[in-house]
Amino acid sequence: MLRGLDIRDLLIIDRLELDFQPGLNVLTGETGAGKSILLDSLGFVLGWRGRADLVRTGAAQGEVTAWFDLDDDHPAHAVLAEAGLPSGAELILRRINTAEGRKTAWINDRRASGEVLRKLSETLVELHGQHDDRGLLNPSGHRAILDQFGALADQRQSVREAWRASVTAARQLDAARAALEQAAAEEDFLRHAVAEIDKLAPEAGEEAELDTKRRLMQAAERVRADIARAHSVLGGDGAEGAMGDALRWLEGAAEGTEGRLDEPIAALSRALAELDEASDGVLRCLEALEFDPFDLETTEERLFALRALARKHDIAASELPTLADDLRARLNAIDSGADRISELEREAKERAAVYDAAADALSDARRSAARRLDVAVEAELAPLKMDRARFETRVSPSEPGADGRDEVSFTVATNPGAPAGPLAKIASGGELSRFLLALKVCLSGESDGVTMIFDEIDRGVGGATADAVGRRLAALAEGGQVLVVTHSPQVAARGAHHWQVAKRVDNDMTLSTVTALSPEDRVDELARMISGDAITEEARAAARRLIDAV
Known part of the structure; x- marks a missing residue:
């Protein structure tokens, strides 16, 4: 308020x-x-x-x-x-x-x-009012007004839920059909691509492993000779032999030095142990660098095949296994697509049927409410001195939607035999006011709090007509x-x-x-409205009679 x-x-x-x-x-x-x-x-x-x-x-x-x-x-x-x-x-x-x-x-x-x-x-x-384009004169709101009058909110909500479900099912069916159509158009490519990938059978991480192995084998020939020479120098004919001889000689001479050779002998022993470990590591490296030249050729062929297939599909070689899974899933969708389409068609049909039933029921309820509203409005028109006018709520078919498939419009015929037309265009100023008031009186139960x-x-x-208008306005205000x-x-x-x-x-x-206005001032204002600028006692008396008659 x-x-x-x-x-x-x-x-x-x-x-x-x-x-x-x-x-x-x-x-x-x-x-x-x-x-x-x-x-x-x-x-x-x-x-x-x-x-x-x-x-x-x-x-x-x-x-x-x-x-x-x-x-x-x-x-x-x-x-x-x-x-x-x-x-x-x-x-x-x-x-x-x-x-x-x-x-x-x-x-x-x-x-x-x-x-x-x-x-x-x-x-x-x-x-x-006569220039009201936000309320009862706005045809876009007539359907909602009729639904309010008929207390059809629950039915309209059911239609909205059925519409959303039907639209969702139809969209899912369209998407599935489009996906199946697209997949079917590339079925030959998919089968060839899957066969090609399956024949190569790439494994996760394989390309990186092959690349490392290939680079190691390529480097082996270049470094192996140097590593072999280093191993010979470190071995018994090289540093290890010479250091061993030196150690034996020092150990033989140690008794006559009163301990002066103990530390050098210990250090040399440690050096020989480290030298032995280094020699073993170099040997292991030499053994690892030994490979069959045919193995290098096989590795390169496999690596190049993986990379060529990856380039063909414009992906990284490491993504080939994932691509294979995706292509196989698309093939499976083609193989099972017909069954899925049938299932979605059945669901869409069921959802549409639910919507049709709910929309039909709402349309019937709207037509019933329209008849009741017409009777109620015409009953209000008689006291407003428009007993020969006719009010009709037209419920006509429209495109299906969330609020059903009805278009609602309020039409009037002001005189018998005259064609009916939109409320805002047919009625004159005074007639329009009374039509609006009669309609609002019938709808007043839906305006609480407004x-x-x-x-x-x-x-x-x-x-008397103005008095009837006043009575109805007072009733609306209760x-x-x-x-x-x-x-x-x-x-x-x-x-x-x-x-x-x-x-x-x-x-x-x-x-x-x-x-x-105070009560007395109100009498003077009503008297002015009755007689004009010159307020007479007769006008005041008439004003008091109007107030007393309420």
């Missing part, structure tokens, strides 16, 4: 703060007094797209703040949660428009986009909140709270003011 509106420096308003109440709030005033400016200001803070030149002349910026009370289960909480914004029992919206046209918005003191404001506004406010605003919806009607901009005293008399919009001139500047 809208609790308050604070407007600063917008159009002809310098500063205005309004505290709205539950029930029927009426706003009256002379033409041009600024009633529409209040709606422009509210639309601005709600993010609606409207006129650009909102800032009051001479002001640096205009600002509007609106605050709402929210019940615990109000749908606005879900919008706030999705946007990552705080929520509670009170919702405060603030939006600024600079003279240069730059707009900035806050929701509960957090910066927010106009898009989030607009999403919130759909849960907070409904605007109804502030309804009617902008001169009583235009073109008067007398247990909720309705704001009405009206020129009809019969409608204004039904208001639980009455606001007067007026203009004043201050220092050659025209400003708009809004005043909450």
Whole structure:
């Protein structure tokens, strides 16, 4: 529920703060007094797209703040949660428009986009009037309105789930068919490639091992002669023999040196041990470098075959085993593809059948709800002096989708025998207002928690018809909140709270003011609406009779 509106420096308003109440709030005033400016200001803070030149002349910026009370289960909480914004029992919206046209918005003191404001506004406010392109006059919303009236949310959800399942199954079938078609087109290549790889039978890490072995064998011939010469020098005919002789000689002479040769003999013994170890290592290397020249040729042939096949497939040789597995999997997909396609076709058919059944049931329910809505609206039209008009909710086939396969439109025929047409195009201004009111009365049970605003919806009607309009607006306001901009005293008399919009001139500047009326002031305002500028006692008496008749 809208609790308050604070407007600063917008159009002809310098500063205005309004505290709205539950029930029927009426706003009256002379033409041009600024009633529409209040709606422009509210639309601005709600993010609606409207006129650009909102800032009051001479002001640096205009600002509007609106605050709402929210019940615990109000749908606005879900919008706030999705946007990552705080929520509670009170919702405060603030939006600024600079003279240069730059707009900035806050929701509960957090910066927010106009898009989030607009999403919130759909849960907070409904605007109804002759220029309403957001609500009942918007054909794109008629299907949702009919579903609300018919309490078809559960059935619509079932259709949406069936649609998602059907679309998913169809996409999986299409993907499988495309994959099978592509695989079949390259079947000859796949079988040849798999046979070629299987014949070579590459193993993981084999190419690196062959490359190392080949380089070792290539280097062997070049280094083996030097290693052999080194081994001969280290052996018994070389260093090892000479050091052994030296050790024997020193050991034989050691007794006559009183220990002076002990350390040299020990060092020489260690050197001989190290020399022996080095000689053994060199020998082992020589043995490892011995190879059959045919082995080098075989290694190179294998290595080159692996690399050639890898180049053919534009991969590294180490990836050949993985490629073989992938190609075999694609062949298996071809071999088993027909069975998989049959399975997916069966599943897609079953899913489509579930969707068809759910969509058919929803269509039947919509047609039934449409008949009930037509009867309900026409019952409301009679007291509004439109008993000869006809209202028809048309449910026609459309392309299947997540919300079924129905197109819904509200059509009217204002006179017997006249062709029916879209609500917004057939009805005149006054007729359109009454059609909208009758429709809204029938749908009112679905608008809990939403502030309804009617902008001169009583235009073109008067007398008993205006009184019927007022009665229905008051009924809509029971247990909720309705704001009405009206020129009809019969409608204004039904208001639980009455606001007067007026203009004043201050220092050659025209400003708009809004005043909450006391009971006596309210009588004078109704009298003005009855008689014009000259308020007579007869007009006051008529105003009191209107108020007393409520």
